[in-house]
Every structure is written in C-alpha cells, then in structure tokens.
Amino acid sequence: MNEGLVVFVRAIIAFFSLLIFAKILGKQQISQLTFFDYVLGITIGSIAATLTTDLSSRAWPHFIGLFTWAFLGYLMEHITLKWRYAAKYIEGEPTIVIMNGKIMEKALKKMKYTAADIMGLLRIKSVFDISQVDFAIIEPNGQLSVLKKPEYENLTPKDMSILKAPSGISTELIYDGILIHENLRQLNKTEKWIMEQLKMYEVKDISEVFLATLTPSGSLYIDKYNDHMMKITDIGDYKGPY
Secondary structure, three states: OHHHHHHHHHHHHHHHHHHHHHHHHOOOOHHHOOHHHHHHHHHHHHHHHHHHHOOOOOHHHHHHHHHHHHHHHHHHHHHHHHOHHHHHHHOOOOEEEEEOOEEOHHHHHHHOOOHHHHHHHHHHOOOOOHHHEEEEEEOOOOOEEEEEOHHHOOOOOOOOOOOOOOOOOOEEEEEOOEEOHHHHHHOOOOHHHHHHHHHHOOOOOHHHEEEEEEOOOOOEEEEEOOOOOOOOOOOOOOOOOO
16 A cells, blocks of 8 residues: 555656656657657656656655756757757758769668668658659658659649639548538538439449548549459569568
C-alpha cells in the first residue's frame, strides 16, 4: 500500500515536471523533430518513468537527472538560435541529393541513404518520375524538399490570370459500403440522387462502394471494392518474399 502511494506521488511529480519542461523547451510538430530532439525527448521521458517506478532508490537523484537533461536541452536550443555554426553541428543542415536532375551519389552515401530511399520519399511528394526533378534536398528532420524542372511545374490559376472558386473540403457520403444519411442531408442531397450518380459508375448497390465523397463545388469521387485492376505495378527494387 505504501509503495503504491509512493509511485502515485512520484508519478504526479514526474508528470508536472515534464509538463513544465515541455513548456520551457517549446513545441514542435513530430514531423519537424530533428534526431537530436527525438533522442532528447525519449531520454527525458525514460528518466521520468524511472523516477515514477524505481522504488529501490530515492527520488531526488532521478529528479536532478531529469532537470539536468531538460536544462541542457533548453541550453542547446538557445545556443542554436544564437549561434548558427553550433546549429549546423547540433541540428544538422540541408543536404542536396539531386542537383540539376543528377543524383549526388556521394551525398547519399554520406547520409546513408539509398536510391530506393530517395525514390520512396519522392513518391510521398507525388513525384513518380525522377526525371522530372531538378533539385531534391534532405532537410535536417529527414524530410525531402523537391523542386521540379520548369517544364513539369504545375500551372496555377494565378499564372493564367484565372479567378478560381474554392473547392472546399470533401464530405464522406459512403464509407465501407454504408450510406451516411446525415452527411447527405448536410449537403442537401437525397438517397435517390446518390443512386443516380452511382449508376453512372455502373454501381448497382451501395454495398459495392468502398468510399464516396463530395465537395461543396460538386466534385464526386467514387471508389469501388472491385476496381478490375488486372495487374498491380511492382515498384520494389528487388525480388522479395512478398
């Protein structure tokens, strides 16, 4: 009973300590964390967990360790803001991996990336043909920034001096074969209307549809369970067990 009470009190101390330190250190989105930030967060969390459950030792050494790591994290954050040279080594710097359409093999080797890694990151950026890429840069947080060649850049309405109405956010009408009546009512649509639209896609029953969405501008998207795909393209770089 006494041990449970000690764990409870330590957990409260650790929880609010982490809350305070997180406020002091500032917040970043997970996708923006550098490797150093990631390791720092894990270490501070591990110390807080040990502070909570390790009853074989007193709490204050763990708390000092927690405070020291948080203070050093804050100090490094302050140094990187004030001193760019320190930020270069602590947080890293962007690295060009494709320049003028050519892959920088030495840069890839230095960063321990493979061509397959770059191809995967390009696909995340909706680039499926590497020949369209002019520059590609690995950011300190591991994300890839891509600049396409001018001839592959998308024209925008602004480029063509066209005023374009906003399309709005798509709303789910059918999800996993189930019609969402509430969303239909919000868009002032009826079940009869959606069935007429489905007929145009050769869909006889709602249960055949995996997903159907509609934007305020009237753009309808329908995905059927059976898409009649004869062959799925294999984008893997080697033959594997799957």
